[in-house]
Amino acid sequence: METRTFEDVKKYVEWQSQGKCTVLSAKTEQHFNDLGVDVYVWNVKTDTDGDWWVVEGDNVPMNLYPQSAYYFGADEAYSFHMGLMQRMSRSQEDYNPEDFINGVTLGAEIAPQLFRKLKNIAALIDTAKEIEDFQSIGVQCRETLIELGNHLYNPMMAGNEDQPQASNFKRKCELFIKFYLRGSENSDYRNIIKKLTEATWDYANKITHSRSATYYEVSTCTTLCISLVGVYENILQKVFDPLSQYHCSECQSKKLSISGDDSDEDGIVQKLYLHCEECGATTQIAFEKNDENSPTYITGKVIK
Structure with missing residues (x-):
């Protein structure tokens, strides 16, 4: 396989944005060869669509990941991309949607109505081939996120503020985070989850209307959606876990x-x-x- 050039990466990113942005710069950030193939992570800057990691290499399909969301470094983008490619390379007979969900969420306990929706999405991703299939998965990811917001939200979380509309997923999550993750010690936690929440919702909406999305972008959208459900379920478990915030007064152990x-x-x-x-x-x-x-x-x- 020939080495990708700046023009290759530029063309790919601008195509993915459907011509709505221009690539200002793109350079190879890191090179990996620990799985026997040469893989490169590019650091890409655009004028109106933020910054992206683009991963490509020998027999590895090119894909892009937002730097402002879950993928904060080249290492994380590479690890996520290769894990996604390995899952996709498994035979359909070996693929189990429930195992995939449990793997992504690290076995977090998920509300039944959300788990059912995630299983449907994870099952569809292995059979999707046409644009309409991809758009349908985007719609289901969006509907799952709305259900997640309803699962998390309690009207008392708004306090004296206006109640969010029934389908206002991002606002419900914002109020949930403010309610349960108070204080300066949770500042970084709040910021990370807010970025992931907004990016996942925006990306699901983008897939819903995209005429150029491929299997790889839709797989990313699916994985982000499953990950976000797991993140919020972890927050609930953290809040109601009586032991998580304490450590031994003698040796500082948390056992x-x-x-x-x-x-x-x-x-x-x-x-x-x-x-x-x-x-x-x-x-x-x-x-x-x-x-x-x-x-x-x-x-x-x-x-x-």
Whole structure:
């Protein structure tokens, strides 16, 4: 296979944008050969469509990934691209949509209505061949994201602000993030998830209307959609996991298990006793009641 040139990459990116942007610069950012094939990651800048990673190489189809969303570096873009290509190269008999979803989400517990929709999308991606098939997958990704917003959102999250429209996925997610990921310690977490949310929604809408999308762009859209569902389910599990925020008061290990608790006459936990599996110490957590609009009704404080 001949080495791709600047003109090849420029032509590909501008074609993918349907002529709506101009490539200002494109240079090889990194070269990989750890799987026995030469693969190059290009750093591409455009005038109106942001910055992109373009991955291509020997017997590897060219594809592009937004730098502003999930793919922050050349390494991540390369790893995602090669994993996607390996999945696509497997025989149809070996492909299991449920296994694919569990692999992408790292086995996160997913609400049944969302898991069913994701299975449908993951099954369709292996049989899609025509533009209409690709557009249909874009539509289903978008509908799944709207369902995700409905699953996450509670009207009290808006506080004194206007309630979002029923299909306003991005606004519902924004209010969800503000409600559950408060504080400066969650600043980077909030920013990353916001970027991923907006990019996934925008890309699903782009695939829905695209007349030039290929199997590779639609596979990327599908994987982003599945990943985003897993991310939000992880946030819910983090919020309601009583142990995730604590560590051993002696050795700082997070290998903790609940060994006991003290509750009041109403059954509300006042103290929690955590056993450290690393050093055997016991850490006591005292709980205080917050206002009822707080995302966590009680706040724990290490007292020993």
